[in-house]
Amino acid sequence: MALSGTLLAVSAFAELTQALDLGTGRVPQPLNRKMSLLSGTGAGRADRVFSDRRTLAASATEDLDLAGSLLDAFGQTITFARIKGLIVAAAAGNTNNVVIGNATSNAWAALLGATGTAIIRPGAFLALGTGEADAIGYAVTAGTGDQLKVANSAAGTPVTYDVHIIGVSA
Structure with a gap:
């Protein structure tokens, strides 16, 4: 199965301004x-993608098995050998945070280490992409x-999040 049109883009823009005697200084x-x-599977290539909207009950957790239990859009089991892109986006309507990382066993430690976590606040997102030359x-x-x-960070309410994982099978 071929994967095409794989693009991950992040853009940020800020401009600092300061009033000066004869105008305004700007630094974009x-x-x-x-x-x-x-x-494909080499540098600048990917052949697997997992994308889903998921909901966790209050205080619930789940482990996404990157090698053998996730299903692609056609119902085929995905086994990632390497991850090239990851986006996790928490729904704006969440009350609690979405927390990723720190699995109790067989942790995918390549990104956050075995015990590290990333907190994704309501409406926030985390995006990671390797360079195109990265094999x-x-x-x-x-x-x-x-x-x-x-994980859902607290009790009381569920959290919804979107996840998009891009990677290779070999």
Whole structure:
């Protein structure tokens, strides 16, 4: 199965201004990054994608098994060997945070280490992309380093989040 049109882009723009005697000083500060991937498994390539909107009950957690239990849009099991892109977006209507990382067993430690976490506040998102020249990405080790934990940070209300994972099978 071929994967096409794989693009991850992030853009930020800020401008600092300050009043001066004879005008206003401006310093634009843009940051733009993009990653376009062709179909395949080497540098600048990807052949697997998982995308889903998920809901966790109050105080609930789940482990996303990056090597063997996620299903693609056609119902085929996905086994990632390396991750090239990851986006996790918390719904704006959430009351609690979405927390990723720190799986209790077989943690996918390539990104946050075995015990690290990232907190994604309501309406916020986390985006990670490797460079187009990167052939390695973030390694997934089936059976020992393939669990991405996602947690609802508190009791009381569920959280909804979108997840998009781009990677390679070999």
